[in-house]
Amino acid sequence: MADEPILLTDDPAPHVRRITLNRPAKRNALSNALRGAIFAALEAGDADAEVRVMILRGAGTCFSSGYDLAGTGALPYHVGPARGGGLFPGLGPGQAGDRPGARLVPGRRLRARGRL
Numbered sequence: 379m380a381d382e383p384i385l386l387t388d389d390p391a392p393h394v395r396r397i398t399l400n401r402p403a404k405r406n407a408l409s410n411a412l413r414g415a416i417f418a419a420l421e422a423g424d425a426d427a428e429v430r431v432m433i434l435r436g437a438g439t440c441f442s443s444g445y446d447l448a449g450t451g452a453l454p455y456h457v458g459p460a461r462g463g464g465l466f467p468g469l470g471p472g473q474a475g476d477r478p479g480a481r482l483v484p485g486r487r488l489r490a491r492g493r494l
Contacts, residue, residue, distance in 0.1 A: 385415040393430040395423045402438025407446035
C-alpha cells in the first residue's frame with residue numbers, strides 16, 4: 379500500500395479527466411501531500427485544452443473524512459495562486475479555474491446514466 383500513489387488520474391472518456399483520492403485506509407483524509415497533488419492535478423487539467431470536465435472522487439467507501447491531523451506531512455503545503463480564499467485559496471467562490479462554465483457543485487452528488 380505504501381507504494382501506491384495517493385492520487386490517481388485518468389481520462390475515462392473524451393474530454394473527461396477523473397481524479398481519484400487514493401487513501402482508502404485513511405478514508406481519503408487530506409494530508410498536505412494529497413492536497414498539493416489535488417491542486418497540481420486540477421491546475422494541469424485546467425491548462426489542458428482537451429479537458430472539459432474534471433471529476434473529483436474518493437477511492438473506497440467515502441469521498442473524504444476531512445483533514446488528516448495525525449499525518450500532515452512536510453510544510454509548507456500547496457496554497458495555489460492568490461485568487462480566492464478559504465479552504466481552497468486557488469479557487470474563487472463557486473469557480474474551478476479560469477474557464478467559463480466550470481463550477482463546483484454543492485450538495486449531493488449527481489448521478490449520470492453512464493458510470494465514469
